[in-house]
Amino acid sequence: MEVRNYPELKETVLWEVLPNGLTVAIVPRPGFTRKLCYFATDFGSIHTAFSVDGKAYTVPEGIAHYLEHKLFDMPGRDVSAEFAAMGASVNAFTSYDMTAYHFTCTEHFEDALRLLLEFVSTPYFTPESVQKEQGIIGQEIGMNEDAPETQIFELLMQAMYRDHPVKEPILGTVESISEITPETLNLCHRAFYRPDNMLLCVVGDVDAQQVKKIALQVIPDAPEETVTSTRVWQEELIVPKSFTSREMEVAMPMFQLGFKCQPLDRGEAAVRREIVGELAAEALFGEASRLYLNLYEKGLIDASFGGGFETVEGMAMLTASGDSDCPEKVQDAILQEVSRLTQQGIGEENLLRMKRSALGRRIRGLDSFDSVCFRICAYYFSGFDYFRFPALYRDVTEQEILDFLKETVRTDRMSLSVIYPKKEEE
Amino acid sequence: MIQTIELFPGIILRCCRSDRFKQGCLSVQFLRKMCREEAAINALIPALLLRGTKSCPDLRAITLRLDDLYGAAVGTQVRRVGDYQTTGLYCGFMEDAYALPGDQVLEPMVAFLGELLFCPVLENGIFRADFVESEKRNLSLAIEAQRNDKRVYAAGRLLEKMCSADSFGIPRLGTREEEEKITPQRAYDHYRKVLRESPVEIFYVGAAQPEQVAALIKPLFARLDRSYVNLPPQTGFSDPPGGSHCEEMDVAQGRLGMGFVTDITLRDHRFAAMQVANVLFGGGMTSKLFMQIREEQSLCYDIGSGYQGSKGIVTVTAGIDFDKEAAVKAQVLELLRQCAAGEFTEEELISAKQALISQLQGIHDSAGAIENYYVSGVLSGMDKTPEEYIRAVEKVTAEAAAQAAGTLQLHTQYFLKGVR
Numbered sequence: 115m116e117v118r119n120y121p122e123l124k125e126t127v128l129w130e131v132l133p134n135g136l137t138v139a140i141v142p143r144p145g146f147t148r149k150l151c152y153f154a155t156d157f158g159s160i161h162t163a164f165s166v167d168g169k170a171y172t173v174p175e176g177i178a179h180y181l182e183h184k185l186f187d188m189p190g191r192d193v194s195a196e197f198a199a200m201g202a203s204v205n206a207f208t209s210y211d212m213t214a215y216h217f218t219c220t221e222h223f224e225d226a227l228r229l230l231l232e233f234v235s236t237p238y239f240t241p242e243s244v245q246k247e248q249g250i251i252g253q254e255i256g257m258n259e260d261a262p263e264t265q266i267f268e269l270l271m272q273a274m275y276r277d278h279p280v281k282e283p284i285l286g287t288v289e290s291i292s293e294i295t296p297e298t299l300n301l302c303h304r305a306f307y308r309p310d311n312m313l314l315c316v317v318g319d320v321d322a323q324q325v326k327k328i329a330l331q332v333i334p335d336a337p338e339e340t341v342t343s344t345r346v347w348q349e350e351l352i353v354p355k356s357f358t359s360r361e362m363e364v365a366m367p368m369f370q371l372g373f374k375c376q377p378l379d380r381g382e383a384a385v386r387r388e389i390v391g392e393l394a395a396e397a398l399f400g401e402a403s404r405l406y407l408n409l410y411e412k413g414l415i416d417a418s419f420g421g422g423f424e425t426v427e428g429m430a431m432l433t434a435s436g437d438s439d440c441p442e443k444v445q446d447a448i449l450q451e452v453s454r455l456t457q458q459g460i461g462e463e464n465l466l467r468m469k470r471s472a473l474g475r476r477i478r479g480l481d482s483f484d485s486v487c488f489r490i491c492a493y494y495f496s497g498f499d500y501f502r503f504p505a506l507y508r509d510v511t512e513q514e515i516l517d518f519l520k521e522t523v524r525t526d527r528m529s530l531s532v533i534y535p536k537k538e539e540e
Numbered sequence: 541m542i543q544t545i546e547l548f549p550g551i552i553l554r555c556c557r558s559d560r561f562k563q564g565c566l567s568v569q570f571l572r573k574m575c576r577e578e579a580a581i582n583a584l585i586p587a588l589l590l591r592g593t594k595s596c597p598d599l600r601a602i603t604l605r606l607d608d609l610y611g612a613a614v615g616t617q618v619r620r621v622g623d624y625q626t627t628g629l630y631c632g633f634m635e636d637a638y639a640l641p642g643d644q645v646l647e648p649m650v651a652f653l654g655e656l657l658f659c660p661v662l663e664n665g666i667f668r669a670d671f672v673e674s675e676k677r678n679l680s681l682a683i684e685a686q687r688n689d690k691r692v693y694a695a696g697r698l699l700e701k702m703c704s705a706d707s708f709g710i711p712r713l714g715t716r717e718e719e720e721k722i723t724p725q726r727a728y729d730h731y732r733k734v735l736r737e738s739p740v741e742i743f744y745v746g747a748a749q750p751e752q753v754a755a756l757i758k759p760l761f762a763r764l765d766r767s768y769v770n771l772p773p774q775t776g777f778s779d780p781p782g783g784s785h786c787e788e789m790d791v792a793q794g795r796l797g798m799g800f801v802t803d804i805t806l807r808d809h810r811f812a813a814m815q816v817a818n819v820l821f822g823g824g825m826t827s828k829l830f831m832q833i834r835e836e837q838s839l840c841y842d843i844g845s846g847y848q849g850s851k852g853i854v855t856v857t858a859g860i861d862f863d864k865e866a867a868v869k870a871q872v873l874e875l876l877r878q879c880a881a882g883e884f885t886e887e888e889l890i891s892a893k894q895a896l897i898s899q900l901q902g903i904h905d906s907a908g909a910i911e912n913y914y915v916s917g918v919l920s921g922m923d924k925t926p927e928e929y930i931r932a933v934e935k936v937t938a939e940a941a942a943q944a945a946g947t948l949q950l951h952t953q954y955f956l957k958g959v960r
Contacts, residue, residue, distance in 0.1 A: 122638070124562075145560055148905040198826035199887055201894030220901040246838060253841035256792045257859060262688055363790055365684035402603040410599055411670070416678045418685075437681060467607045474610025474634045478563040481907065536790060 115140070115322055120501040123480065127490075127501060128322050135310035135336035136329055139490055141317040143483070147220045149318030150483040151227055153234050154214035154491040157306035157343075159286070160279040160427060161211070164343035166305055173302060174293040175279070176251075176286015179208040181299050183247055184239055185215070193233045202226040210280055211427040214491060218483070224324055231314075231332040237303040239296035248291060255285050262362050262533045266370045266435070270531035273355035274372050278347040278429050305343070308336045315490050317483045347428050351376065352526045359532040367534050369441035371448070374527040375423075375430040380497035386506050389472075391423025391432060394515045396468050397460050398452060398523070399434055405451040414443050427496075432522050441532050452523040460512050469507050476503060541925065542914060543750040547758050550768035551740040554918075555750035556910050564635050564646060564746025565907045567617060568657060569628035569915065570738040573771055574620060574707040580714025581722055581730050582627040584672075584679050586616035588727060589629065591671040592661035605652060609645050610634040614656065620712045621919040622774040622850030626741070627734070629656060632907075635747050646748055647756060654760035658735075666728035680719050683711065690795050691842075694956045695857050698797030702782045702952040708851050709779075737769045743915055745907040774921050776805050777852045782952030788959050793841070796868055797954040798856040800876075802947040806849035806922040812932035813940040817948075818847035819892040820941060821879045822856055826891045828875040828884070829856065839864050839871065850920040854948055862957045869953070879945035882938055889938055896933050900926040 115128040115138075128140040159178045164171055186193050186206075197204040202219035204226075215234050219226050258264045268283050275281040285291075314329055351374050375391065378384035399405050399421055409415040421434030438444050460468075479485045493500040545553045572582050596602045606612045612633035619626045633649045661668060686692050696711060703709030740761070744753045782799065804814040822829035822845025829843045843858035860868050878884065903909045903926045913926065924932065 124637075146905045148902045194825045195831075195887070195891065198824065198891035198895060201891075201898040203824070203895065203898070218898075218902075220898045249838045250834075250841065253793065253859065253861075257841055260690055260792050364688050366681060400603075402600060402607055404600065407598055407600040411674070413674055413677065416674075416681060418681075437685075467604065471607035471611035474612070474638075477638050478611070478632060478634050481561050481563045483905075 115326070118499070118501070122504055123477065123501055125480065125501055130326065132309070132326065132330055133335075134330060134333050135308065136333050137313050137494070138326060138329055139313060139315045139494070140320065140322045140325060141315070141486060141490070142320075143318050146319055148218060148483060149220070149223045149316065149320055150216065150218045150487050151230060152214050152216045152315045152487045152491050153230055153312065154212055154315070155306050155312045156211070156495040157213050157302070157311065158209050158211035158427075159282065159284040161306065161343045162279060164305055164341060166301075166341050167339045171301060173298050174286060175282045175290040176284070177294055177298060177302055178213055179285050180247065180251060180291055180294050181302050182206045182208045182213050182215075183251060184244065184299055185234055185237065187238050187243055188233050188236055189238050193229065196229055197226060200226050204230065208284055210284060212492060212495060214488070216487065223318070223320055224328060227325065228328050228332060231329060235307065235333055237300055239299045241296060244294065244296055244299065251285065251291055252288055255283075255288055258283065258285060262364050262368055265360060265362065266368055266531050266533050269358045269360060270370050270372050270529055273358040273529040273531060274353045274374055274431065275349060275429065276354045278349050280426050280429050304337065305341045308341070309333050310336045311341075313491050313494050315487050317487050345427055349429070353529045355529060356525070357530050359534060361534050361536045364533055364535050366437050367439060367441060367532055368435070368437050369444065369530060369532045370433060370435035371441070371445055371528065371530050373432040373522045373524070375432060375522050377428045377430050378425055378496070382498060382506070384496055385493065385498045385503070386510065388423060388425060389503070389506050389510055390514050390518050391430070392472065393465075393468055393510060394518045394522070395422045395432055395434075396472065397515060398455060398519060399448060402468070402471075405447060409444060409447060414438055414440055414447070441530060445528070445530055449523065449525065452519050456516050456520050460515065462512070465512050465515075469510070473504060473507050545750060545754045547742075547754060548761055548766065550766070550770070551742070551761055553742040553744065553750075553754055553757060554914060555753055556745045556914070557747070557750060558745060558907070559747040561746065561907050562635055562638060563632050563907060564744070564748070565630065565632050565911055566650070566653065566746075567628060567630040567743045567911055567915065568653065569617065569619070569626040569741045570734050571741065571771055571919065572625045572627060572734070572738060574623050574625040574710055576710050576715070577718060579625060579710050579712070580679065580718040581727060582625055582734070583618045583713040584675055584719070584722060584727060585627055585731050585734060586618065586629055587675040587678060588667055588671055588731070589656050589660055590614065590616060591668075591675065593655045594659045594661060595655065597661045609649055609652070610639060612645065612649055614653070618713065619916070621916050623707045624771060624774070624919055625712070626915075626919070629653065637747065646746065650756040650760070658760065658764070667724045667731070669724045672722065672724045672727055676719055676722055679713060680716055683713050683716055683719065690791055690793070690956065691857065691859070694795035694797050694954065695855065697787065697956070698799050698855060698857070698952060698954040701785050701954055702799040702853070703777070703779055704782065705779050706777055706851070708777070708848070708853065735764055736766055739768060739771060741915055741918065743911045745910050774807070774850060776803065777801055784953040786955045786957065788957055790959050791956065792958065794860050794862045794865065794958065795956040796858045796860055796865060798869065798872055798950065799952040800854040800856070800948040801951045802852045802854065802944070802949070804944060804947055805852045806920055810940065810944055811849060811922070812929070813936045813944040814947075815847060815849070815896055816889070816892050816933060816936045817879060817941045817945040818845055818854055819895055820884055820888055821845055821876060821945060823892070824895055826888065826895075828878065828888075829872065832875055833858070833868060833871050837871070839868050849922070865955055865957075873950070876945065876948060880942055880948070882942035884938070886938075889941060892941075893933055893936060897930050900930050900933070
């Protein structure tokens with residue numbers, strides 16, 4: 115396997131593309147008992163339009179998540195119970211642009227790995243089981259409808275995006291999932307669960323040769339057909355709606371503010387852009403900013419306030435959220451602060467401190483197996499080797515950050531989403 | 541593995557030396573008896589300490605200082621451990637080995653932690669009134685925010701109904717009524733009292749030698765005027781039955797809670813058996829509750845049970861449709877009966893034991909988990925290392941697990957349902 119060393123992080127990653135098309139990444143953690151494994155596909159809720167050998171398909175919203183649930187079914191076997199019997203715990207999640215299946219264990223790693231690869235690569239859907247899942251996912255959709263933090267984000271996406279499928283909930287709707295059939299699930303599995311569209315990432319003290327061997331035994335070769343999916347959406351940078359709100363059972367108003375940015379490309383340039391966005395957010399309203407202190411002392415924000423730069427394939431935004439009695443005042447203050455900041459600048463010393471802090475936080479984050487596995491997968495799908503982040507921090511300049519802020523923090527690119535408490539009924 | 545050093549009477553430093561992590565952690569906890577009058581003010585104190593010190597008089601100055609320490613994090617930590625409430629600060633910081641040549645993190649971090657704990661910014665000799673006001677507001681929001689998460693809310697309401705006399709019924713962060721009574725003077729007096737009389741637990745995980753850590757920390761506490769008072773021992777649960785309660789709210793999904801009691805606490809020799817019984821019954825994706833009620837019968841989205849070993853309470857919570865209350869309750873009781881009657885397979889027992897063992901084996905892989913395990917363990921009276929605990933779990937037989945399940949008695953029921 116190719117060995118990549120990152121001396122400043124005291125990390126090593128082993129990489130290889132296997133003959134069946136699957137890429138494997140192993141992050142050794144000598145001396146740790148826990149092992150974590152992600153088997154991830156570059157397929158999320160936004161990938162509903164694609165073509166296979168030139169034939170175009172559009173599948174129902176929410177199918178990526180539905181498929182994630184249904185893959186746990188194997189004929190005559192109980193996948194969760196088998197993992198549990200090994201002392202492993204298995205789970206999965208679907209985001210806008212990725213689906214990942216993962217388990218963690220301390221013993222029986224190789225058996226658990228084999229089982230993970232088997233169940234994810236074995237589609238098994240019957241009309242009855244697909245029908246039954248609608249009840250379970252319907253409940254999950256119901257739970258999301260009661261969850262203010264999900265609602266506020268989904269409302270914001272609907273306000274900011276006209277065409278990009280991020281405006282649809284990851285889970286889909288009760289109506290959209292009722293259109294899902296065993297055939298559509300099989301179609302998505304065939305199109306997106308090809309080994310060359312996936313990454314197997316392991317963090318822990320494991321035998322790399324065994325991981326490769328098992329992945330080669332279990333995973334069949336990639337089928338010889340061409341799949342292309344829609345990954346670019348025509349979106350104006352001007353937002354369709356600048357304000358959206360809803361009433362829910364919350365104690366005080368919650369808000370999320372978004373500034374629409376140019377979507378990122380792939381590779382190093384994209385990650386550099388992400389770091390610029392992250393540092394810009396720090397400079398503008400991070401905890402060390404003037405604005406944060408000012409808003410906090412005026413009682414306009416509290417400790418729940420936070421923000422940053424967020425991306426999904428084909429979309430990017432600068433965002434801030436929290437609880438506030440006057441979200442509009444927070445919004446106005448951010449707009450005002452950006453004009454001061456772009457005029458007066460950040461200052462070399464401040465920028466160095468911000469970089470040191472951001473870098474230290476990322477290094478501390480490497481202790482988390484979950485964060486390492488997740489980031490390696492997410493950055494791999496956007497064409498970047500995650501552990502190369504320290505060099506990118508060093509390169510970012512003050513001018514890049516100020517240019518980013520000037521171009522992004524503008525009223526026509528901004529939407530505000532608010533969840534208000536329900537009014538007491540008389 | 542854990543080295544314990546008594547710095548002063550009632551001030552204990554415990555160190556877990558490890559160079560496997562990129563992040564070290566240090567927590568300082570003041571121990572209080574959980575009581576209604578103090579819960580909110582104890583929760584408020586650490587938040588006030590994070591508002592400013594003599595040399596860093598506001599939030600921004602504190603953040604800038606932490607940014608210089610490679611983005612170190614300091615947070616408040618308020619725990620409930622059995623009958624105790626802990627209040628204090630927790631910091632996570634990058635290990636010195638990753639800093640630029642010549643830079644240090646641990647030493648200035650400890651110095652700054654001392655400043656945060658003992659040199660708050662004052663006004664006329666007490667906490668600043670505006671800081672107290674805004675942190676009271678944050679606290680009241682944190683107390684009320686529990687309404688936003690219906691799972692947390694329903695689980696909290698179940699405990700309140702269940703433990704009307706026991707300290708376990710007091711919300712971890714106290715109540716709005718007590719929060720409202722806090723004044724800058726009361727907060728400052730209470731802070732002095734906490735420093736003077738509370739037992740202190742300090743926990744460090746990181747690459748430095750325990751002696752070095754002790755040498756850094758000891759001077760911080762040397763000048764405290766102490767007359768320390770020991771805490772009463774932990775107690776089991778003995779409240780009268782809590783009945784059945786229903787509450788209405790505008791929600792799309794109902795939340796069911798059922799509270800059971802057992803005389804087995806984590807200080808009991810049957811503790812491991814009770815843990816295994818709980819996992820078998822409702823802990824995780826292979827438990828009876830999950831497999832039967834969710835997977836087989838699709839009666840709920842989520843369901844599970846949790847065992848509060850410091851008290852001897854098992855709670856079952858589930859998200860269900862409003863009309864499924866009776867059906868789910870009946871099923872929960874039936875599945876508990878099966879556990880107590882030993883009606884489970886060898887595989888179910890092995891899975892339950894394996895799940896517990898895996899969790900315990902993983903503790904030494906995370907600095908935060910190590911801190912949490914030992915601090916909670918020491919305070920609640922469970923003096924086993926993870927390894928000893930694993931051996932106890934391995935020895936649990938089917939009979940012992942069934943007997944433990946048989947001690948569970950339904951005590952209180954709660955249902956949160958929609959208004960329409």
